[in-house]
Amino acid sequence: MKADLDAILDSIRNEPVDPAVEAEAVARVRSRVFAAAADPDVAMLRSCGDFQALMRAYFTKSLSESRTMLLEDHVHSCVDCRRAMSAARTGKVRTLPRPQTVQHELPHYFKYAAAAAALVLVSLSTWGVVSMLPSSGSRATVQSVSGVLYAVSDQSSVPVYAGRQILEGQHVRTAKESSAMLRLTDGSLVEMNERAELSITKNAHGANIHLDRGDVIVQAAHQKQGALYVSTPDCLVTVHGTVFSVTRGVKGTRVSVAEGEVKVDDSGHSELLHPGQQTSSNPSIENTDIHDDFVWSRNSAKYLALLGEMSGIQHQLAQIPGPALRYHSKLLDIAPEHTVIYAAIPNLGNTLAEASRLFHERLEQSDVLREWWTKNQPIGEHNLDDIVSRLRTFSGYLGDEVVLTVSGTRDEKYQVLLLSEVTKPGLQQFLETQADELGAKKAFVYMDPDKAASSAAEPQNTTAKSGPRMAMTIQKDVVAIGSEEAVAQFLSKDRGTFEGSYFHGVISRSYQSGVGWLFCANLERFAKDSVIRERQDGETNATGLQDVRYLIFERKEINGATDNRIALNFRGERRGFASWLGAPGPMGALDFVSPNALVAAGFVLRNPQALLRELFSYAQGRNSAFTERLAQFEDRSGINVLRDLAGPLGTDAAFAIDGPIFPVPNWEFAMEVYSPDRLEWTIEKLINTFNEANPNNPLTQTKEKVGDRMFYTLTSAKLNLEADYTFSDSYFLAGATRGILLRAIQNRQTGFTLARSDKFRALLPQDTYPSFSGVIYHNIGPLLGPIADQLKSLNVMTPAQRQAIEMLKGNSGPGLIYAYGEPDRIVISGKGALFGIGLDSLAVPDIIAHTIHQAGFAGNHAMNRGKSNE
Numbered sequence: 001m002k003a004d005l006d007a008i009l010d011s012i013r014n015e016p017v018d019p020a021v022e023a024e025a026v027a028r029v030r031s032r033v034f035a036a037a038a039d040p041d042v043a044m045l046r047s048c049g050d051f052q053a054l055m056r057a058y059f060t061k062s063l064s065e066s067r068t069m070l071l072e073d074h075v076h077s078c079v080d081c082r083r084a085m086s087a088a089r090t091g092k093v094r095t096l097p098r099p100q101t102v103q104h105e106l107p108h109y110f111k112y113a114a115a116a117a118a119l120v121l122v123s124l125s126t127w128g129v130v131s132m133l134p135s136s137g138s139r140a141t142v143q144s145v146s147g148v149l150y151a152v153s154d155q156s157s158v159p160v161y162a163g164r165q166i167l168e169g170q171h172v173r174t175a176k177e178s179s180a181m182l183r184l185t186d187g188s189l190v191e192m193n194e195r196a197e198l199s200i201t202k203n204a205h206g207a208n209i210h211l212d213r214g215d216v217i218v219q220a221a222h223q224k225q226g227a228l229y230v231s232t233p234d235c236l237v238t239v240h241g242t243v244f245s246v247t248r249g250v251k252g253t254r255v256s257v258a259e260g261e262v263k264v265d266d267s268g269h270s271e272l273l274h275p276g277q278q279t280s281s282n283p284s285i286e287n288t289d290i291h292d293d294f295v296w297s298r299n300s301a302k303y304l305a306l307l308g309e310m311s312g313i314q315h316q317l318a319q320i321p322g323p324a325l326r327y328h329s330k331l332l333d334i335a336p337e338h339t340v341i342y343a344a345i346p347n348l349g350n351t352l353a354e355a356s357r358l359f360h361e362r363l364e365q366s367d368v369l370r371e372w373w374t375k376n377q378p379i380g381e382h383n384l385d386d387i388v389s390r391l392r393t394f395s396g397y398l399g400d401e402v403v404l405t406v407s408g409t410r411d412e413k414y415q416v417l418l419l420s421e422v423t424k425p426g427l428q429q430f431l432e433t434q435a436d437e438l439g440a441k442k443a444f445v446y447m448d449p450d451k452a453a454s455s456a457a458e459p460q461n462t463t464a465k466s467g468p469r470m471a472m473t474i475q476k477d478v479v480a481i482g483s484e485e486a487v488a489q490f491l492s493k494d495r496g497t498f499e500g501s502y503f504h505g506v507i508s509r510s511y512q513s514g515v516g517w518l519f520c521a522n523l524e525r526f527a528k529d530s531v532i533r534e535r536q537d538g539e540t541n542a543t544g545l546q547d548v549r550y551l552i553f554e555r556k557e558i559n560g561a562t563d564n565r566i567a568l569n570f571r572g573e574r575r576g577f578a579s580w581l582g583a584p585g586p587m588g589a590l591d592f593v594s595p596n597a598l599v600a601a602g603f604v605l606r607n608p609q610a611l612l613r614e615l616f617s618y619a620q621g622r623n624s625a626f627t628e629r630l631a632q633f634e635d636r637s638g639i640n641v642l643r644d645l646a647g648p649l650g651t652d653a654a655f656a657i658d659g660p661i662f663p664v665p666n667w668e669f670a671m672e673v674y675s676p677d678r679l680e681w682t683i684e685k686l687i688n689t690f691n692e693a694n695p696n697n698p699l700t701q702t703k704e705k706v707g708d709r710m711f712y713t714l715t716s717a718k719l720n721l722e723a724d725y726t727f728s729d730s731y732f733l734a735g736a737t738r739g740i741l742l743r744a745i746q747n748r749q750t751g752f753t754l755a756r757s758d759k760f761r762a763l764l765p766q767d768t769y770p771s772f773s774g775v776i777y778h779n780i781g782p783l784l785g786p787i788a789d790q791l792k793s794l795n796v797m798t799p800a801q802r803q804a805i806e807m808l809k810g811n812s813g814p815g816l817i818y819a820y821g822e823p824d825r826i827v828i829s830g831k832g833a834l835f836g837i838g839l840d841s842l843a844v845p846d847i848i849a850h851t852i853h854q855a856g857f858a859g860n861h862a863m864n865r866g867k868s869n870e
Contacts, residue, residue, distance in 0.1 A: 048074075048081050055088040082236060087268040138165040139200040139207065140182040140190070147178025152197070166200060173197040174214070179296075187221035188228055193296050205229075211253075215293065217245045220260075234281045238263040244273075245293040252282030256293040323347065325514030325556055326401055331419045332507060334478065336407035336489065337496030340414070340525040342507055343404040344518040347420075349395030356388050390434060397427040398479070407486075409525065415486035422477050431472060431481075442469075447487050449475040506550055506569075516556030523548045524571070543618070544576030563765075565829045573823050576614055581821040582606045582651055584771040587755070589654035589670040589731060592744040595757035600656035603774040604821070608649040609642055616642075637689040644682040648675035650730075656754075658740065668735040668744050676727040680712075687714070711738055763816035765829060773821035779814035 051074045057063040058071055075081045142149065142164050150157040152171045166172060166182060174180050174192045182190040184200065184207055192198065196214025200207060206226030209218070212233075220228045222241035230237040230246050235253040237246060242260025246253065255264050257273040264271045266281040273279060278287050323346035335342060363370055399421030408414035428446055435444035471487040473480050480490045489495060498504050503522050510518055550569040555562065570578065582604040590602040605611065619626045634640055650672025659666030673679055684701065691698040697718045704711050711726045725734040728745050735741045747753055754760050754777060763777075817830040 048078060048084075051075070051078075051081055052084045052088075055085060059088060083265060083268045083270075086234075086266070137168060138185065139168050139170075139202055140166040140184045142166065143181040143183045143189070145178070145180045147194070148175040149173070149178065149180040149192075150175065169199050169201055171197060171199045171212070184221075184228075186223065186228070189219040191217040191219075193217075211246055211248045213248050215245065215247045215296070217243070217293075219243050232281075235264060235266040238265070247293060249285075251285050252280060254278065254280045254285055254293070323351065323400065323516065325516060326511065327514055328511055329401060329403070330421065331401060331403040331478070332504065332511070333497075333499045335403070335405050335419070335498040335504075336415070336417060336486075337498050337501075338409055338525075339405045339407045339498050339503065340522045341404075341406035342503075342518070342520045344515065345402055346516060347395050347398050347400050347402060349392050349398075352388060352392055352395070356385075356392075393430065394434075397422060397424055397430065399423050413485075415482060415489065417480055417482040417486045417490060420479055422474055422479050427479060428472070428474065435470075440470075445469050445471045445484065447471050447473040447484075447491060449473050449491050503550070506552070510552060510554060514556060515554060517554065519551075519553040521551040523551055544570070544574055544578030547571050547575060547578065561831055563829065563831055565827060567825055567827045569825045571824075574821075574826070576618075578826070580606055580611050581773050581819065581826060583821050583823075584769050584773045585652070586771055587652050587654065587775070588729075589652050589672060590755045590775075591748045591753045592668065592670045592728075592731070592733060593654060593656040593754040594658055594743070594747045594752055595754050595759065597656045597658045597754055597777065598661065598779060600654065600658070600754055600777045601775070602652065602654040602772075604652050604772070606651070608651070609646040612642055612646040633689075636692075637685050639682055639685050639689075644678060644685075648673050648679040648682070650674055658744070664736055666736055666740055668733070668740050670734075670744070671732045673727065673730055673732045676730065676732070679732060680727070683712075706742075711741065713738070759814050760816070763814060763831065765818065765831070769820055772818045773826075774819035776817040777814065778817075 051071055054063055054067060054071050058068060063071070075085050142160055142162050144162050145160070149160045150173050151160045151166075152173050157173075160166075160172060172180070172182075172192075174194050174196050176194055178194050180192045182192070182200075184190065185202075186207060188207075190198070190209060193215035196216055197212040198214075198216065199210045199212075201210065202208070204226070206223060206228055208229040208231055209216070210231050216230070218228070218230060218239070220239045220241050220243070223239075227238050227240050230239075232246065232248045232253045235246075235255070237244070237255055239260070239262050242262055243258040244260075244262045245256045245258070247256075253266070255262060255273065256278045257275055259275055262273045264273060264279055271279055278293075280287065326344075326346070329344065331344070332342070401420065403419045405417050405419065406414050407417070432444065432446070469484055471482065471484040473487050473491060475491065480487055482490075503520070507518075507520050510520070547570040548568060549571050550567075552567045552569070554565045557563070573579075585604045587602040587604060590600065593600045593602075616626070616630065630641070639645065653669070653671040655669050656667070657665055658668050687699050687701050697716065699721075700715045700717075702713045702715075704713075709726055709728070711724060714723045714725075715721060723734060723736065724738045724741055725732065726741055726745075727733065729748070733741055733744060735744065759779070760777065815830065817828065819829075820827045
């Protein structure tokens with residue numbers, strides 16, 4: 001039957017058209033076009049104001065058919081007029097003023113010329129409009145169908161299968177318990193839930209997904225030109241590249257955003273949504289847990305499972321014994337004289353080989369990982385495996401360390417040089433072969449050290465120069481690779497020495513305690529106004545960054561654990577913004593944070609009043625009007641900012657996400673306060689001043705005494721804002737709800753705190769400091785567990801995905817980053833992965849987008865239900 005239908009359709013398409021009939025149709029269209037152009041009512045429709053003036057007549061059905069068609073066509077492609085059309089339904093039409101014209105009498109021959117020109121312009125514009133109209137054809141391809149997808153029309157419903165095209169304006173609908181994935185021609189993906197119906201059109205502004213009913217999740221590709229639209233009868237969504245969902249029901253439309261920004265227009269109102277936000281076109285549609293608009297996606301389990309595989313690989317890599325620490329370096333002594341950056345890494349040949357073996361072993365075992373790798377591995381002659389093989393062979397010629405140096409001064413060109421000891425012959429031939437295979441033979445040259453000149457070595461190669469070339473040399477069992485100029489300077493007999501310089505001594509001290517990975521930068525050599533110059537800045541160094549001397553990063557394994565450390569050294573005592581981090585000391589604010597926190601940060605600050613004074617000084621230097629404006633604010637509010645706002649504050653503070661993050665993050669903030677009464681008086685003054693300046697958007701403060709404690713609530717109906725605060729044990733305590741504050745106070749009183757928990761204390765470093773200047777704690781395990789459990793209950797996971805997610809749960813442990821503020825330096829340290837950033841958090845963007853924003857909503861929904869049942 002299908003073959004017969006295709007034959008009938010082909011016969012219709014190929015039926016010859018009588019030339020006389022075609023000529024008659026062309027003449028009929030031409031006469032209508034010119035008749036419309038000659039109609040004065042039509043000809044005057046030039047601007048949005050002209051079209052908006054017709055809207056009242058349009059709604060009263062008194063508009064002519066031709067002008068009705070023109071108005072509807074214009075509104076379809078104009079956002080401003082679409083808003084005006086929505087407003088016109090309520091009788092609040094806002095029209096744009098028409099431009100005033102001045103009539104001048106023209107000579108009669110100008111009238112004939114104008115008429116002829118008008119005829120030509122009408123012809124050209126008609127041709128231009130027709131040529132700009134989107135051609136009919138495919139607007140999307142059906143990627144996959146689970147269940148049944150129909151192409152629907154007034155006459156029939158025909159099943160559409162994977163691989164078929166969706167044409168311009170063609171309506172498609174998923175059946176009950178069915179879903180489908182469509183790929184637009186720009187690469188965007190549209191996932192349709194059951195009983196959803198849509199069509200797709202395209203014009204010069206971009207593609208428009210017309211959603212008639214149901215749910216869709218859109219992964220919008222980056223739009224090179226125009227935008228991607230999703231329109232419903234009462235809403236228009238505009239995006240340029242993001243992930244969001246749109247639900248169209250009887251009551252109206254709801255839009256939820258997972259990633260990026262989405263602009264939503266409805267009934268003349270425009271709103272910009274960010275990740276985790278939601279809006280509805282009808283007030284009767286209440287906001288809900290955003291996960292409900294995403295969790296039906298078939299991809300939720302897949303992305304979470306892939307994240308689990310990444311975590312498993314990272315866990316395996318962490319078990320590979322690292323190279324032994326190095327306590328001295330021959331390469332440090334022969335580095336170029338004016339070295340400003342020194343980076344030393346261990347020879348990772350054996351580690352790279354073992355990592356490659358583990359990855360391919362896991363690739364064979366995991367369907368989830370293999371699917372991702374097939375899709376994302378590099379394509380081309382030199383893929384990742386080829387690159388790994390070449391690096392392994394190259395490392396086999398080298399010693400236990402590879403050093404990269406950058407040398408020079410601000411007045412000279414900086415030179416990059418790679419240094420390493422050579423342990424076996426054949427390195428020159430290997431590099432020349434690689435250059436030949438990679439098609440870079442002419443860009444590579446070997447310099448013979450025996451033929452170097454006394455002051456500067458010249459390239460020992462007969463090949464004529466054809467641009468910048470890489471060069472190498474091997475001298476005294478040390479290979480040097482860099483530009484021709486850099487290698488020539490390295491071979492120069494009268495070059496200066498780096499050994500004995502102050503920066504050399506700084507690096508040497510790192511080697512004394514053993515190094516694994518080492519990065520050192522002499523920052524004062526780069527800074528234009530650094531302390532290397534005569535110190536004439538006096539007390540004007542507001543930021544304190546002009547005093548920075550050296551940045552040192554170290555990563556090494558100690559007793560089987562990986563330790564990361566960054567040190568920022570200053571010339572003399574820290575000043576300005578750089579001094580805001582106080583010396584290590586007690587953090588009482590952390591006692592309000594429970595062991596269940598997902599993220600927590602605590603800091604010890606220098607005197608807040610002094611900090612604010614420095615900030616004002618800096619602002620005055622940037623804006624001469626700042627002092628005057630500050631004085632005006634203080635006169636209007638009756639507040640002395642330094643005395644009344646900063647004066648009551650203490651020196652330690654903490655912030656935490658201490659519970660679920662959806663639909664409202666369970667945040668809390670605590671700060672030491674010396675004078676709670678004065679701070680409360682200042683807060684009330686600030687609220688009154690804000691309300692006087694914003695009478696249409698006031699903040700409402702309410703008070704309620706619970707026991708012997710006063711609780712304050714700030715709300716703003718227009719901003720949909722609510723925050724609660726109180727005072728406890730000389731701390732200012734604020735949070736998303738009063739319940740969070742009560743729980744935080746109870747935690748402090750009972751000792752149920754993060755700092756006392758076993759998992760926090762297990763992360764503490766062994767050093768001479770009893771306290772920190774700053775600490776950041778993170779633990780995504782409590783977030784991922786409920787996500788996985790929710791996905792299991794939905795029965796959307798394969799056995800391989802279940803296994804990968806269990807692996808993720810098992811490998812997702814807490815992490816700690818801590819900082820010490822010393823008089824002349826700041827040290828930041830952390831154990832494990834690079835400050836808690838592992839393979840799972842460095843996964844490709846689609847993992848992050850879908851796991852956090854789609855699967856994450858399911859997990860947080862489960863967490864919220866669990867909390868509500870307590």
